[in-house]
Amino acid sequence: MNAPRELVIIGAGPAGMAAASTAAGLGVDTLVLDQQPAPGGQIFRGIGQAGPAHLELLGSDYQAGTERVASFVHSSADYQPDTAVWSLGADGELGILQRGEARMISARRVVIAGGAMERPIPFPGWTLPGVMNAGGAQVLMKSSRLVPLDGVVIAGSGPLLILLAWQYMRAGVAVQAVLELAPRKNLWRAGLRLPAALRAGHYLTRGLGYLLALRRAGIRVTYGVSDLKAVGNDRLEAVTFRTGGREQSLETGNLLVHFGLVPGIQLTEAAGCRHQWNDGQQCWRPQTDAWGNSSVDGIAVVGDGAAIGGAVAAVHAGCLAGLEAARALEHIDAAERDRLAVNDRQWLQNDLRIRPFLESLHRLPETLLSGTADDTLVCRCEEITAGEVRAAVRAGHRDPNQVKFITRCGMGPCQGRQCGQAVANIVAAACDRPVSEVVPFRVRPPLRPVSIGELSMLESGNNTA
Amino acid sequence: MFRRLQTHQGKVVTVCVEGNDVRVPAGDSVAAVMLAMDLLPTRTTAVSGAPRAPLCMMGVCFECLIEIDGVANQLACQVQVSEGMRIRRQHGAGDPAS
Amino acid sequence: MNADVVIVGGGLMGSSAALHLAMRGQRVIVMEKDSPGRHASGVNAGGLRQLNRHPAEIPLAAAAARLWRDIQSLVDSDCDVKLSGQVRVAENEADMRLLEERAAQVRALGYEHEIIIDREQLYRLVPRLAPHCVGALYTRDDGFARPFHALTAFRHKAESLGVQYRTGSRVHEVARQGEDWQVVTDRGCVSAPVLVNCSGAWSQALCSMLGEPVTVNTGAPMMMVTERLPHFLDPVVGAASRKLSFKQMQNGTVLIGGAHLANYDMKSETTAIDFIKLSESARSAVELFPHVRDAHIVRTWAGLEAFTPDHLPVISPGSCATGVFHAFGFSAHGFQLSPIVGLILSELIIDGKSELPIGPFSIKRFLDETATGCA
Structure with a gap:
């Protein structure tokens, strides 16, 4: 080396x-x-x-x-x-x-x-082709100029929902609906944090601008949505959800979901x-x-x-x-570092003032975090359901790593990136403990895909990097 | 399904998708090509044969596994197209050297 | 007195001992510092191998193999056992001569389970093997199982017979209290007339507390597993002149071990993969199975395990005090032995002797004249 x-x-x-x-x-x-x-x-x-x-x-x-x-x-x-x-x-x-x-x-x-x-949140039908992460869809627009066909539904929680809808609107895509799954009561909690957020007010004015533009364009933004489901056989055909006590269904081939980062x-x-x-x-x-x-x-x-x-x-x-x-x-030296840091530290502090407001506004309910239905897949790779995770807990495997050992949940190619947090939430709830107390999946290298052939050549690699 | 915003003006390459030659923008990922051509599902799972398609587009979900130039289990969203590349949908556990 | 027997270590050996003791009516408490199977017991390669064992271990491995064949009746679970054989391939004539000598040695001891197969038989058994191999040593009734599933089955069966597991209970001290051993943990004490040491990589600490004369070394054999591949392999494959264990699991993933050791830190009880060393296992895998070259490695890991100076386990009563029994130091080849080790311990504890020849595994073999021993 x-x-x-x-x-x-x-x-x-x-x-x-x-x-x-x-x-x-x-x-x-x-x-x-x-x-x-x-x-x-x-x-x-x-x-x-x-x-x-x-x-x-x-x-x-x-x-x-x-x-x-x-x-x-x-x-x-x-x-x-x-x-x-x-x-x-x-x-x-x-x-x-x-x-x-x-x-x-x-x-x-x-x-x-x-x-x-993007935070993975398992919900019924989330593995269907046609369901995609909203940030992933945005990457397609940024790097390949690809946008969904008219009728796309955007759902979840977080500032990206509105931004993406606004970008699609400007690109001439007819967004069918934006569904916000954070509970309405978040508005009150966020309201308490609004005064501090005003000091990073440009985020608020920009967000409100996007919202107003969407409203003017007649794009529906629905708050207080629950029970999101993606429906279809081999690919997405419709999205169903509840709002205001009523079940609704929208036909669409594209559901873009985002639950924060x-x-x-x-x-x-x-x-x-x-x-x-x-x-x-x-x-x-x-x-x-x-x-x-x-x-x-x-x-x-x-x-x-x-x-x-x-x-x-x-x-x-x-x-x-x-x-x-x-x-x-x-x-x-340290003095020089501190002198050079003054502006960045100030700007950083100011910029972060928006965060408590956004976090309160988009705080996810426990139903989305640990309330995954028993028959919904949690681990997309190994196809393990929330019910299987709960059964493992009942059988005495009371931490995510033991659940992983016994069910293979988290042992597939994504290495638990997609199911890790959901498993932690579900296991914590099943054990009646706060999630902060459970030990998440232990990370096992290689962190990116490396083939046996590539590893076999490791020693002989020259080290010019 | 996805569509392209405007006609691509930049460099294009020819790739072979499911046996057919197609001309695609040089900067596209393999996943972008599959989505633009609406070739969903891009794979079926090794566990149950369930249909899947790209999800995250940033290399963390491993749903876009696909066969590229005869090698299975490549991340379609992380591989850029190149001239002559052969792309096939993957069915179940792809043989690494099929 | 809280129990008849207190076992320190809830891994495979401790759980097997607990099960066999409970089957004979003993009240057993298992003290486990983490959760059962956190280290070597849960994450080993799961090999069910009689092939190429030390002559002293052959009788035990043969007895264990009989238990594995009908493991369902012992633990109410098949432990995902697959008895698809194990082969140790010869890659050249020199390898082949070594294997033939080994086969002759085993036959001379009166065992028939290790047989020489020729090139043609080998490729019928392992069609995707690289074409340069010349033959192999083969055991038909070997195979593999899933270690954490096996451990869980042993534990659940033991619990169903009344064994108590105290997880998250790290032993700080053991002391004589009249006829009993008092075991002090960070979650309270238990006492019992019999103390069993099945604490794997942590056996040294307990041996020191008991004044036993053994030095236990720690090692963490590294393993890796691939993504699922189409089925191509049934038996477990090793090689005469390589450190390699290569098997395809029922779900299609390929598990590659090779006894190369990870770095570890006993203070944090963590391991760190040494990729340069692990690349040797990868090289062996690619040289013997070239078609897996492009398969991705999904995970690598290592489990902390106890190694004795002679790489043979300790399965014996204590050398210093009465009411102490040991089963540790399996030196990374204990998984297959686990059902029989529990049975042996139950015999030693209840009957005062075992039917199996365990002389070579006595802890007293480490006694030397200069050592003060037995404090």
Whole structure:
């Protein structure tokens, strides 16, 4: 293995790009590894190829990416796209895969900026072709200019629902309905957090703008929806749900669902970082300090992979982690770091003021988290139902890892990414314990797909990364 | 089902999907091609033969597993098309070297 | 007195012992620091292998094989047993000579279960094997099972007969209290006249408390499993001159072990995969089954296990004090033995002797004259 790199940053989204530009600008030898073929992360997918019309269509938040990507590309950071990181040790050793070649590299410091994923919520029919994650559909629009046919239904909870409906509306797609599954009582709780949120008021005005535009266009946004079901035989034919005590059915071939974002914690779990339950965001997150440092020395985590804060907060947190890396690697001293951090820290604080409001507004009810119907698949890969999970608990397997052992729930190709949180919620409820007390699935590498052949060549790989 | 917003002006490549040659935008993922052609389901599961299609488009759900150039279980949403690529829907547990 | 027997360790050996003791009317409490099967018992390769065992272990393995064949009647579950045989392939003539010597040695001991098969027989048995192999040593009635399912079956059957499991109960201290052993855990004490040590990788601590003269080493054999593949393999495949265990499970996944060891930390009780070493197992797998080259690895892991200096287990009464029995140090090949080990322990505890030849597994073999031993 070659000499360790000073700093390896995993992910080239808003947080990773900012951390890299900052650290490289202070003279740190910085290597950025990213799974995607181009920088920008999920939020700015396809931005390098987006023409003016496409940028205009997707709105100002997306447009901001052009500048961010440009400043990253012009930094001295060594950027390596199409690179999967499939293992990360507490010692800063990384397993990577590039063009079918696996090898180990090591870093004196690692910043994880791997981002978030859409929170998987199992509901009846969610495995039917035609049901897709709303963020996934947005990626299709960003990178391939693909939009659903007229009649699409968007359902779930979170700001993305409204944004995506607005983007589709501007693209000329007739959105049939937007179904918000967060309970109506959330409005009161969110109302209490509104005064603080006003200090990040641009988010509110933008969101209200989208809503008004949808209303003017006659696009139906329904609140207080429950009992969402996707119906069809081999593919989606209709969506049924309850609202105002009535069952409704909409014929559609496209249901796009979104239940907020959760940090992707595979890398931090693999590295042995301590995690904690975040009640506001209803998910686990790696424990971090004000600079993004995890509980493992030399490993930091920033952006939506640390806690959901959005792209702007990710940029500022990325800058702070870049400064901290430069300090830890002795390119600057602590005083210099603190001086350079002042603006980012202030902006970060201001930007995050919107979060308690959004978290309250879109807080998911227990029925969606742990109330999955017995005959609904929880584990899409191994096809294990919520009922089978509950039966395993009744048979004495009172934690998610034992449930995994006995049912194979979470043992398929997605490695429990899709079912892990649902299993934790269901097991916790079945044991009458708070979910914060159960031990989630233990993460087992490789974190990205590596073939036996690729692993077999590991030792002989040369280490030029 | 999905449609393309405007006629693609950029580079195109020819790929072979289910035995038929098609011209697709060079930047597309395999999953985007399958969705644009409405070739759903893109696979059936190894466990029960249930139909599935791409879900997350960011490489975390593994629902878009597909056979590319004769190798099964590739992530359609994470692989970009390239000239001459052969893409087939996957039925059940695909043989890694079929 | 809370029970007749207290067993430390709720893994396979402890659960098997608990079951056999309960079947003979003993009141048993099992102390388990985590949940049963958290380490080696739950995550081992599940091999049911008589093939190529140390001569001292052959009688036990043969007796265990008889129990596995009808495991349903013992634990009310088939434990997903598949008796599809095990082969140890020879990749060249030198390998073949080694295997033939081994077969002769086993025959000389009076056993018939390990047989030599020629090239043609081998490829009929394992058609997708790389074409360079020349023959194999083969046991027809070996195979594999799913360890966590087996453990769960043993545990549930034991519980149905009144065995109490105290999970999350880590033993801090054992002390004589009159005729009894008092076992102190972070969740209270229990006492019983008989104490059984089945604590796997944590046996050293208990041995130290009891003054036993053994040094138990820890190791964590690494394993990996692939995505589901179409069925191509029935027997478990090993090789004469490689560290490899290769099997296709009933669901199509391929489980590859090779006894290469992970890094571990006993303080946090965690393991860390050494991918450079694991790549050797991958290389062996690809060289023997080239068509799995492109199969993806879904998971890798390692379970903490106890290794004795001679890699033979300890199955014996304690060397220092009465009322102490041990079954540990299976050195990563204990799974197959587990049903019989529980039976042996029950015989030792209730009858004072076992029908099986367990002399070679006495803890006293580690006594040396310089050691002070027995505090």
